[in-house]
Amino acid sequence: MREGKLVFWLLFAPFAAWIALLIVIPHIDMLILSLREKVAPRVYETGFRNYADFAATWVYPWTLLRTVVFSIIATVLTFLIGFPVAYYIAKIAQGRTKAALFMLCLLPFWVSEIVRVFGWMLLLRETGLISNALQGLGLTSGPVELLYNDAAILIGLVYTSMLFMIVPLISTIDGMDDALVEAGYDLGGNGWTVMTRIVIPYAMPGIIAGSIVVFMLALGNYLTPTLLGGKSGQWFTAQIYSQFITRFNWELGSAFGFILLATSSALVWLLLRLSGQSLSNTLGR
Amino acid sequence: MDSLAADLECRNLIKRFGAFTAVDDVSFAIPKGSFFSILGPSGCGKTTLLRMMAGFARPDAGDILIKGASVLDTPPNRRPVNLVFQHLALFPMMTVAENIAYGLRRRGTRRAEIARAVAGVLERVGLADAGPKRIDQLSGGQKQRIAIARAMVLDPAVLLLDEPLGALDLKLREHMKIELKQLQHEFGTTFVYITHDQSEAMMMSDRVAVMNAGRFEQVGTPEELYFRPQTAFVAGFVGDANRLRAKVIAADGTGCKLATDQGLTLTAANPRSGAAELGGLFDIFIRPESIAVGVAAQDSTNRLEAVIEDVLFNGAQSRILARLPGGDVIEALLPQSGEAEPLRRGATVALGLGPAAVVSFAAAGA
Numbered sequence: 290m291r292e293g294k295l296v297f298w299l300l301f302a303p304f305a306a307w308i309a310l311l312i313v314i315p316h317i318d319m320l321i322l323s324l325r326e327k328v329a330p331r332v333y334e335t336g337f338r339n340y341a342d343f344a345a346t347w348v349y350p351w352t353l354l355r356t357v358v359f360s361i362i363a364t365v366l367t368f369l370i371g372f373p374v375a376y377y378i379a380k381i382a383q384g385r386t387k388a389a390l391f392m393l394c395l396l397p398f399w400v401s402e403i404v405r406v407f408g409w410m411l412l413l414r415e416t417g418l419i420s421n422a423l424q425g426l427g428l429t430s431g432p433v434e435l436l437y438n439d440a441a442i443l444i445g446l447v448y449t450s451m452l453f454m455i456v457p458l459i460s461t462i463d464g465m466d467d468a469l470v471e472a473g474y475d476l477g478g479n480g481w482t483v484m485t486r487i488v489i490p491y492a493m494p495g496i497i498a499g500s501i502v503v504f505m506l507a508l509g510n511y512l513t514p515t516l517l518g519g520k521s522g523q524w525f526t527a528q529i530y531s532q533f534i535t536r537f538n539w540e541l542g543s544a545f546g547f548i549l550l551a552t553s554s555a556l557v558w559l560l561l562r563l564s565g566q567s568l569s570n571t572l573g574r
Numbered sequence: 575m576d577s578l579a580a581d582l583e584c585r586n587l588i589k590r591f592g593a594f595t596a597v598d599d600v601s602f603a604i605p606k607g608s609f610f611s612i613l614g615p616s617g618c619g620k621t622t623l624l625r626m627m628a629g630f631a632r633p634d635a636g637d638i639l640i641k642g643a644s645v646l647d648t649p650p651n652r653r654p655v656n657l658v659f660q661h662l663a664l665f666p667m668m669t670v671a672e673n674i675a676y677g678l679r680r681r682g683t684r685r686a687e688i689a690r691a692v693a694g695v696l697e698r699v700g701l702a703d704a705g706p707k708r709i710d711q712l713s714g715g716q717k718q719r720i721a722i723a724r725a726m727v728l729d730p731a732v733l734l735l736d737e738p739l740g741a742l743d744l745k746l747r748e749h750m751k752i753e754l755k756q757l758q759h760e761f762g763t764t765f766v767y768i769t770h771d772q773s774e775a776m777m778m779s780d781r782v783a784v785m786n787a788g789r790f791e792q793v794g795t796p797e798e799l800y801f802r803p804q805t806a807f808v809a810g811f812v813g814d815a816n817r818l819r820a821k822v823i824a825a826d827g828t829g830c831k832l833a834t835d836q837g838l839t840l841t842a843a844n845p846r847s848g849a850a851e852l853g854g855l856f857d858i859f860i861r862p863e864s865i866a867v868g869v870a871a872q873d874s875t876n877r878l879e880a881v882i883e884d885v886l887f888n889g890a891q892s893r894i895l896a897r898l899p900g901g902d903v904i905e906a907l908l909p910q911s912g913e914a915e916p917l918r919r920g921a922t923v924a925l926g927l928g929p930a931a932v933v934s935f936a937a938a939g940a
Contacts, residue, residue, distance in 0.1 A: 466661060468660070468661060468663035469665060471659070471663070472663035472665070473665075473676075474650045474651045475629075475651070476651075476656065476676055476677035476725070476728065477652070477677045477680035477681055477728070478680050479651060486676070487665060490668075491666070491667055
């Protein structure tokens with residue numbers, strides 16, 4: 290019995306250390322920092338002024354709202370593109386094709402995110418591939434700038450998070466007995482009702498798991514919105530970055546960090562409530 | 575059979591997968607309200623046949639008629655047949671009531687009417703208060719009944735069942751056989767039941783088709799199949815039988831004499847297939863219960879002295895394994911009297927066989 294406990298603690302220790310050192314302690318530190326008000330040089334009081342500052346300056350809540358809305362749009366787009374792909378790989382493709390297609394989804398993730406984003410910049414910039422092609426075909430008279438707008442950000446976010454939607458979807462759809470689909474037809478359903486009444490409800494844990502991961506990744510992404518969105522990017526993580534690095538206002542930056550954490554937690558909770566799923570049922574699988 | 579009286583009729587159905595013919599020129603008609611089974615070993619084509627009836631596979635040739643009208647061009651969701659799947663395929667994300675209501679919703683039935691129909695069918699399968707339950711809260715037998723209720727609520731012309739008892743444990747399976755038969759009787763719907771288990775087919779069915787290698791070997795009542803098999807396959811597949819191979823050594827038109835390589839000679843009725851010509855090779859099937867044992871064997875045409883190899887006690891179904899003088903070993907049912915007492919391993923016993931008990935068919939490839 291005592292030996293069993295020892296084994297448990299030895300196995301648990303690295304995980305506990307990781308959680309404590311990298312997640313819990315820095316967050317406690319940040320929480321304390323965010324509640325510190327600067328009243329005079331090197332004189333601090335405890336209070337909520339940093340949070341009040343966030344609410345008082347319209348650009349901060351507006352950037353947060355924009356970030357949330359675009360992250361939701363990116364999540365929905367990722368689902369709309371990823372679901373047919375996942376369904377095809379899980380149910381229609383067979384044997385080697387299945388493995389090959391799955392590898393193909395994985396392939397972009399063998400290079401780092403920054404290289405992937407630069408790839409998109411090469412395609413979308415004024416002197417890029419698409420702009421040149423459009424000119425070559427005579428569809429436009431001059432170069433077109435496709436970078437530095439919201440659409441470019443969305444393209445980048447969807448591309449970056451696609452795998453995290455497809456993998457949980459494949460694993461849930463793969464587990465579905467084909468007879469359920471046949472039963473759906475046999476009892477009078479058509480393609481649409483079988484999809485919406487049987488396949489999608491069955492895949493719901495996978496859909497929610499994928500959506501949570503993609504939403505969190507998009508919300509907390511810094512690189513993609515900054516590089517593809519340029520100055521008009523206005524992503525909330527960029528605000529946090531500028532408070533910490535440019536303005537050197539760590540107190541406000543910490544408060545922003547906590548606001549982002551609270552927002553994403555609240556939205557994930559809302560998603561789980563609306564879909565009737567539990568966290569253990571979705572991410573725990 | 576007149577196709578108007580038949581709920582389901584198949585005419586010369588053929589289905590090929592590449593060079594392999596899964597269903598080979600099968601024709602049959604099932605009269606209204608009967609329990610029809612298709613019995614065959616795995617890989618005989620029975621599942622392919624069922625999938626064609628349900629509409630999930632298209633025959634390469636032939637026609638399927640339901641209530642006299644061809645349904646070849648009717649997709650599965652509009653065919654008046656419903657299928658109870660092998661693993662039932664109940665929708666796990668819906669409650670029992672939602673599962674049953676699914677088909678009615680697709681038809682656009684009114685809400686109040688759906689509620690009434692669901693309650694009605696749950697009552698009939700004896701699970702009146704199961705409506706709000708989740709599927710994983712049901713036992714194996716309850717799931718079975720819900721799967722049937724889900725199909726029957728749509729009032730199909732024919733209910734197809736694809737070995738639905740296969741996943742149940744032995745005891746529950748025995749119980750469900752009786753229950754399925756009663757449910758069929760109560761609903762009065764035509765059931766087409768696919769199985770590889772002969773006891774399921776024999777116990778429940780009005781008529782059974784024995785299928786082998788894509789063809790129907792014989793269609794008949796369970797009694798006909800058991801007592802009057804028309805082919806060697808049916809004789810071997812339906813019920814237990816001792817199987818021997820023998821040559822004709824004498825024939826006189828009313829019967830023949832057959833001899834095995836081991837030197838056993840039997841007087842038999844005329845073969846069921848093939849002419850009893852001298853030297854012809856035949857497969858012999860002898861049912862364990864058609865062998866007289868001990869005193870009862872005295873007046874039999876074929877009287878054999880055998881040595882008991884083993885006694886297999888199983889209550890009323892107890893048997894002996896007896897070695898005949900030539901070396902052939904056959905199984906015989908023990909007589910149901912105290913006489914069984916002296917039958918011990920190593921003892922000598924008299925076995926008797928009437929000519930009619932020796933059922934023979936011309937050996938394939940002989």
